[in-house]
Amino acid sequence: MSIVAKKEFADQISSKRFLALAGVILLITVYTVYQGVQGFYNAYTAGMERPFVSIFGISSSLGFMTFGAFLGLLMGFDLVTKEKEEGSLKTLLSHPVYRDSVINCKAIGAFAALSIAIFLILTISLGILLLYGIYPSFSDVVDVFKFGVLTLAYTFTFFAISLFASTIARNSGTALIIAFGFLILFMAILPIFGEIVAQSIVGPPPRPPSVPPPSMPVPPPSGGSAPVVKIDEGKMPAENEEAKKLWEEYERQRDEYWKKKRAVSDTFSILSPTTNYLALLSSLGTRPIFETKDTTKNLIGFIALPVIFFILSYIKFLRMDIV
Amino acid sequence: MVPTGNVKIIVILLAALLIVGSIESDVKGVNAVPGEVLKFWLTITNDYETKTSVKLSYTAPEGFSGKFFYNGKEVNWIQLDAKESRIIEFWLEVPRDAEEKEYTVWVYALDSTTLRIKVRMPETSIEITPSFSGIRVEAGEKVTIPIELKNKVNTELEVNLSCTVPENWTWRYLDGETEVYRLILKPGETRQLNLEIETDSQADVGEYAVKPKMNNQTTEILVYITKTHKGEKGKVKLKVVGKDGRAVESAQVRAVGAVEETFMTSAEGEAVVELPQGVYSIEVIKNGYFSKEIKDVEVKAGKVKDLGTIVLEKKPYYSELVVANPKLSFTLGTGNPTFRLRMENKGYLDDIFKLKVYGLPENFYYRFKESQESVEGVSEVFVKSGEAKEIYLEVILPYNAEPGSYNLSVKADGNYDMEKTIILVLRGEYVLRLEPVGGRYLVTAEPGKVVELRFLLMNSGRGASVTNLRIDAEVPSGWSVSAEPSQISALMPGDSVMVTVSTVIPSDTLPSEYKVKVKAEGDQTSLQEEFKVVVKEKSNAALIGGAVIVISFLVLLVIYRKFGRR
Known part of the structure; x- marks a missing residue:
């Protein structure tokens, strides 16, 4: 089994595709780290607290988020189809290896290759930071480690998707199209669809009351320099009280509306690995003094998706008819 | 015969x-x-x-x-x-x-x-006929009552005129403009007289009887007071002018009588003095003028007594010495204190004054100057009548002048002698100075290290010690700082103390240039100096960074070499 895994690992790391994409990610990361260091310096001299992982440019759509996803996809889309196309799968299965071992070893090999790539990118980035004289603290190193793990999981999710595409497709081209289809579905369509569904379920947002809010001064007539007339609470208690109630009711309805809408759209975005990845990354940077957002759902979705796709590919591969 | x-x-x-x-x-x-x-x-x-x-x-x-x-x-x-x-x-x-x-x-x-x-003396030798027998007036008013007298006897009649009035009321008889108190009536003669009654301003509202008396004959006239001025003050109005007709301002108007009050005349020379009812002696006093006294000024409640214009006569020699800054606080070591004097000759003759200062401590000198910038001293000043001259008195302080308060006296002796007391308050000079050891204001350090800023804190002022000195430093956030000593109870002039300010640079400090503001605050003065701390990256940081990158590539190479071959 280890032989298959080693072979898969060797195939992965020696493939030009892997090297090219890893190289691109490394370059982008080095650039974002360089940018991040400047921002980190500026924030530091301004006396602001900034999370250490911010130097990796976590909010940037380039780097790990986009190219990481591509890397994952491109590493897996032809793993099965290529073997089928070259006929090597038959040869492989004629050896005393179980089918499940084959797919497990493919996954392990890819996972190891991804781990190496991410580890190297992160260590090189840390090296650059040291060159700048920034000494990360222990908690910073832990945060970087967590960042690495999350990124690994993220890229592995797309690997699992493409592996699934590879098991169901007849050839590599179809597999690549299917894999990219899933990518587009999870990255763009699902969030948009979630928004549409939420809108249709919840309906239009509540309208604000026609009266001005009680504490707001009445604006002066345009063009004039008339003094701002402040509504004196003591003068018009009845109207003021009524306006206050109306506004309170409106604010309550508005909050409820957005809460409902977010609940529906979140249900869809939990299926989006990108959304989950970003949500989990941003929770890394936060310090306990701020109220942390609950990312449990995102974590569940983040872990569930690769597992589901891997199980699906596993089942499909085991039942596959090899001609 | x-x-x-x-x-x-x-x-x-x-x-x-x-x-x-x-x-x-x-x-x-x-x-x-x-x-x-x-x-x-x-x-x-x-x-x-x-x-x-x-x-x-x-x-x-x-x-x-x-x-x-x-x-x-x-x-x-x-x-x-x-x-x-x-x-x-x-x-x-x-x-x-x-x-x-x-x-x-x-x-x-x-x-x-x-x-x-x-x-036999007839009971009514005179027929007295007043024009009115009852009059309504306000208290303090004057009223004139015409009275007709007729000699009823067949002889020349000598008539003594008198009148009984309530207390504080006055009366007089007038024949035309002439005040009369006795008259002769020929047999059967009729004479018209005016009885002038001045009521008391403090008289209560009510009816009063005035009884004109001719010899032993009287008649009665009733006077009803409609309004009283009881409790009110009376006013005395006057204007003071010099012989030249110019108003004399700020002349003292002193009224002595039931009470003693002093008022000043306005720029127009006028004064309105409010006084309780009574008889006063009013004295007008003005420096440079002979004073004038007006006696028996009767002030009536609620009434204005106009004394008209009072002419004061100037003295031939009179001058005033005005010190613009009679109390001068001066800090030692900032030059010489200068008093500003003004000599005003208010007499009608010119005068020459010899100027002197008394009361200066030993080694203190002085000079009078005609302008503040001048370096030439003057000892005599000629001031024309009606003119004024500005003179500056510079006190030349010796180097060892002690802080304290000095009472000096400036004298100007001429035909009119003047003297003024001036106070010179000398304060110590509070100057703190900071001198870093080796003269360096720039220190280089590494994160995680302790930086020691050593400097001499000196009191380079004169004559006064700086007390309760607290030494502190303002450092970037996250840096800790301590000073040794952090408090000095007193630093005598000329003394100095070695101070060490230690600051710990946190290990996560980014390499850059930082400012450390050292502050020394005393009761009298304070000092703030800025030191620069250049935090450099740890000397091994670049090495480690480079090594990490190289090792990363080496690891990649090893993996590639090991697994890259089929």
Whole structure:
């Protein structure tokens, strides 16, 4: 089994595709780290607290988020189809290896290759930071480690998707199209669809009351320099009280509306690995003094998706008819 | 002419024996008032058969005087033909001081007759008729009441004029513009007089009686006070001018009477002095002028007493020495203190003043200068009449001058001597100085290290120690700082102390240039100096960074070499 895994690992790391994409990610990361260091310096001299992982440019759509996803996809889309196309799968299965071992070893090999790539990118980035004289603290190193793990999981999710595409497709081209289809579905369509569904379920947002809010001064007539007339609470208690109630009711309805809408759209975005990845990354940077957002759902979705796709590919591969 | 004593009686008796004529009067007795001139018509008859000269005489009590008139001429003798009768007028003047009683007067002419004069003072010899018997006035007002006097007796009447008024009221009688207190009324004469009454401003509202009195006769006029000024103050108004007609401002107007008050005249020389009712002596005093006193100024409640214009006369020599800054606080070591003086010659003659300063401590010098920048001193100053001159007094301080308060006296002796006390307060000079060891304000350090800023803190001021010195430093956030010593109870002038400010640079500090502001705050002064701390990256940081990158690539190479081959 280890032989298959080693072979898969060797195939992965020696493939030009892997090297090219890893190289691109490394370059982008080095650039974002360089940018991040400047921002980190500026924030530091301004006396602001900034999370250490911010130097990796976590909010940037380039780097790990986009190219990481591509890397994952491109590493897996032809793993099965290529073997089928070259006929090597038959040869492989004629050896005393179980089918499940084959797919497990493919996954392990890819996972190891991804781990190496991410580890190297992160260590090189840390090296650059040291060159700048920034000494990360222990908690910073832990945060970087967590960042690495999350990124690994993220890229592995797309690997699992493409592996699934590879098991169901007849050839590599179809597999690549299917894999990219899933990518587009999870990255763009699902969030948009979630928004549409939420809108249709919840309906239009509540309208604000026609009266001005009680504490707001009445604006002066345009063009004039008339003094701002402040509504004196003591003068018009009845109207003021009524306006206050109306506004309170409106604010309550508005909050409820957005809460409902977010609940529906979140249900869809939990299926989006990108959304989950970003949500989990941003929770890394936060310090306990701020109220942390609950990312449990995102974590569940983040872990569930690769597992589901891997199980699906596993089942499909085991039942596959090899001609 | 009138026989006296026993001789008189004998003559009368002999004459009675030898009566050869008669004297008759229709009137034998009359009533008269003192001073009245009585007229009797006497019929003298010559019973002789011959022409006879008749001597006319009378005997009357002392003070009575009589005269005989015939055909309008005074006569003593008359000649009567035989059996002739003639009527002679006999005027008898009753003395003014005649008592009220009956007097007897004998008249002789050939015979004698007796006239009985009963002198009685009539109860109402004068008819007093005031124009009004009741008047309404405000308290303090003057009122004039015309009074008509008529002599009811047949004699010239001397009338004493007086009046009974309530307390503090005044009165006087005026005949035209002339104040009169006594007058003479001819028999039957009517005279118009004005009684001027000045009411008391403090009189309560109510009815008061004013009783004009002519001799022993009185009448009553009622005066009703409609409004009182009780409790109110009266005012005295005056204007003070010099002989040149210019108003004298800021002249002191001192009123001494029921109370003592001092007021000042305005720029127009005017003063309105409010005083309680009473009689005051008002003194106007002004430097350079002879003072003037106005006595018995009666101030009435609620009334304005206008004293008009008071002219003050200038003194020939009078000057004023004004010090613009009579108390001068000065910090030692910042030059020499200068007082600004102004000499104003307010007399009408020019004057020369010799200037001197007394009370300076040893080694202190002074000089008077005509301008602040001048370095030449003057000892005498000539000031023209009506002019002023600015003079500066510079006190030259010795190097060892001690802080403290010095009372000095400036004298200007001329025809008019002046002296002013000035106070010079010398304060110590509080100067703190910081000198870093080696003169370096820039320190290089590494993160995680302790930086020591060592410096000498000096009191380079003069004459005064800086107390309660607290030493602290302002460092970037996250840096810890301590000073040794952090407190100094007193730093004497010229003394210095070595201070070490230690700051710990946190290990996560980014390499950059940082500022450390060292502060030394004392009770009197404070000092702040800025040090620069350049934090450099740890010397091994670049090495480690480079190594990490190289190792990463090596690892990749090893993996590639190991697995890259089929």
